[in-house]
Amino acid sequence: MTRQIVSVVGGKDVPSAGAYQSTNPARTGQVVADVGLADAGAFADACRTAKEAQREWAKVPPPVRGRVIASIGRLVEANAESLAKLVTEEIGKPYAEALGEVREIVDTCDFFLGEGRRLYGQTVPSEMPDKNLFTFRTPVGVAAVITAGNFPVAVPSWYLVPALLCGNAVVWKPAEYAAASAHAMYQLFVAAGLPDGVLNIVFADGDQTFEGLERALGEGTVHKVGFTGSSEVGRRVGELTGRHLQSACLELGGKNPMVIMPDADLDLAVEGALFAGFGTAGQRCTSLGTVIAHESVHAEFVERFARAVREARIGDPTQDVLAGPLLDQKFADRYEEYLTWIQPHHRVVPGEVGRITPDNPRGDFTGDGGLYYHPVVVDGVRATDRLFLEETFGPIVGVTGFQTFDEAVELANLPGYGLSSSIYTTDPKHAFRFREGVSAGMVSVNNSTSGAEAHLPFGGNGKSGNGSRQSGMWVLDQFTRWQAMNWDHSGRLQKAQMDVVDITPDLDFRL
Known part of the structure; x- marks a missing residue:
């Protein structure tokens, strides 16, 4: 009923x-x-x-x-x-x-x-x-x-x-x-x-x-x-x-970055990126926006990430799945607009894009008449792209590269949001330097961009x-x-800054 x-x-x-x-x-x-x-x-x-x-x-x-x-x-x-x-x-x-x-x-x-x-x-x-x-x-x-x-x-x-x-x-x-x-x-x-x-x-x-x-x-x-x-x-x-x-x-909103350092545990980073990017079908304010991967691990990370996305279960939310449908038709319409931001210089992995239907299935899953969409990873994103600069509320994650740590921090801050962020590294120096340099209100080390606890402050800066x-x-x-x-029990009117007790030092005193 x-x-x-x-x-x-x-x-x-x-x-x-x-x-x-x-x-x-x-x-x-x-x-x-x-x-x-x-x-x-x-x-x-x-x-x-x-x-x-x-x-x-x-x-x-x-x-x-x-x-x-x-x-x-x-x-x-x-x-x-x-x-x-x-x-x-x-x-x-x-x-x-x-x-x-x-x-x-x-x-x-x-x-x-x-x-x-x-x-x-x-x-x-x-x-x-x-x-x-x-x-x-x-x-x-x-x-x-x-x-x-x-x-x-x-x-x-x-x-x-x-x-x-x-x-x-x-x-x-x-x-x-x-x-x-x-x-x-x-x-x-x-x-x-x-x-x-x-x-x-x-x-x-x-x-x-x-x-x-x-x-x-x-x-x-x-x-x-x-x-x-x-x-x-x-x-x-x-x-x-x-x-x-x-x-x-x-x-x-947020355009939450995840930095992958050369010393990162890539399996752990892939697991964190998968949950942060595509849990709740990417419809969290803390969802992963852009992976910023060091050039030495960029290709390997993308390969592993694409494999994990390909194997992830999308479907009936009453079952054991990574993600279900988009929240509402208006979000589906908006997400389809984000897909138009994909440019010729981008590489889309694993490959399928758009709504999951009998004509565009995800393996054996044909969408069941719901607002289901293929999760998309877009490699080769540039700092001037809309996919890099603007929030995309839905199952799409961009990937870009960097050479130096300072460049990674600059890229993390460039979109102007400041909600959540993440870095994968085994070097405490880089973890703390990232915390100091990133503009986000929340920082995760070797964890996803998503997640909150009731006794920690939650919130962001800038556009967030x-x-x-x-x-x-x-x-x-x-x-x-x-x-x-203030409660004065002196029995007389005392005027602050006018009636203060005067203790006069001898400023001419010398040893």
């Missing part, structure tokens, strides 16, 4: 102003959910509702809010298989990866439940006698969170869990093509004991969301915006929040973000503001 899903604000269903069908990309005729879309007015109303609810939620002691987060984690854990199966059904993510994604929510809850007892401030010494100085973390207010659908439950948890723990209310706008997964996650969060209005979910298209967000910012009912998506849309969100004197938390970080204790700075307090 097809799921019927609508927005929920203040615990109540919101009337729909439009409609959307979420379909299974592995079987494109199968409808997963009929989604009622809200309009800009409903989004703005949700922000007003959240502002009212946030006042009381902020009064709940942080350790008690931490217990709610703990309950969310236990509920997600108890429903992990069902939620993972829904993710696989709705976006075509292989089940093993989907189950790992759900586990990321649990890990995030496990980390942040303790932060309810560690929202520490400080006691600071004053330059005045009989005066104490304090600092406190206070909630920002209402957070508007807009997320993509390639990680429909894990990445949203990086925003929702710390935002709620810190005493904020949230209006969450998930991707429409992953609406069923998002709605199921919303239900688990609410079942943990969140009061009505503290977490609201709004399904809307991009234009209505942007208009509603602009209204809410103008009315002062949104105090923080979190956005995961493309660099192009991230710029618009950053511009909008900047006009209202806010800084958004932006987690954007504005330096904000998710996960770990670092994200607390996104959802709290520092408040300073």
Whole structure:
């Protein structure tokens, strides 16, 4: 039976102003959910509702809010298989990866439940006698969170869990093509004991969301915006929040490099490149963009990499496969455009390109009517090529070469993104020099460009973000503001910098 899903604000269903069908990309005729879309007015109303609810939620002691987060984690854990199966059904993510994604929510809850007892401030010494100085973390207010659908439950948890723990209310706008997964996650969060209005979910298209967000910012009912998506849309969100004197938390795209040094373990590098480039069909913000291989190992690496890609299993995401289909038709259309960027000076390996169909099969696999595409490795990419400079969201990896270490670092930074990066080497000097030189917010040594842990900062620079970080204790700075307090118990007015205790040195003293 097809799921019927609508927005929920203040615990109540919101009337729909439009409609959307979420379909299974592995079987494109199968409808997963009929989604009622809200309009800009409903989004703005949700922000007003959240502002009212946030006042009381902020009064709940942080350790008690931490217990709610703990309950969310236990509920997600108890429903992990069902939620993972829904993710696989709705976006075509292989089940093993989907189950790992759900586990990321649990890990995030496990980390942040303790932060309810560690929202520490400080006691600071004053330059005045009989005066104490304090600092406190206070909630920002209402957070508007807009997320993509390639990680429909894990990445949203990086925003929702710390935002709620810190005493904020949230209006969450998930991707429409992953609406069923998002709605199921919303239900688990609410079942943990969140009061009505503290977490609201709004399904809307991009234009209505942007208009509603602009209204809410103008009315002062949104105090923080979190956005995961493309660099192009991230710029618009950053511009909008900047006009209202806010800084958004932006987690954007990537063109993530992997450097292969002459001393690299090539088998390990191939394994890392295969997972980074083609896991989730290359549809991660941390997916491998370009392999930068030293000239002495370039040819051998490409040969081994092409063999691994040729042997990798692509197909039904409910089975043991490296990758399933692309997420949605719009991503398939965009990916086909990326394939037009392949130039005559490129060498395509293993060879097959395009959608997997009975006329263009992958071995015995003919595509089953889903949005399946051949994984592609493009050797001979140049630093001036679009394939080198621009993000390609899908199963395509470029390969280029280098002669010197400094050249490799320069190539790694050249596209202007700065999310994730990787280097394969057995030389600690090169590992640390790469860390110093690369612009990425995350660096892996002898590991893939993909992968995150709940207690490490996640985020990028340049086209990949504005330096904000998710996960770990670092994200607390996104959802709290520092408040300073001074308490003078001297019984008289003391004026800082005017009434400081004067200790006069003898500056003419000589030994």
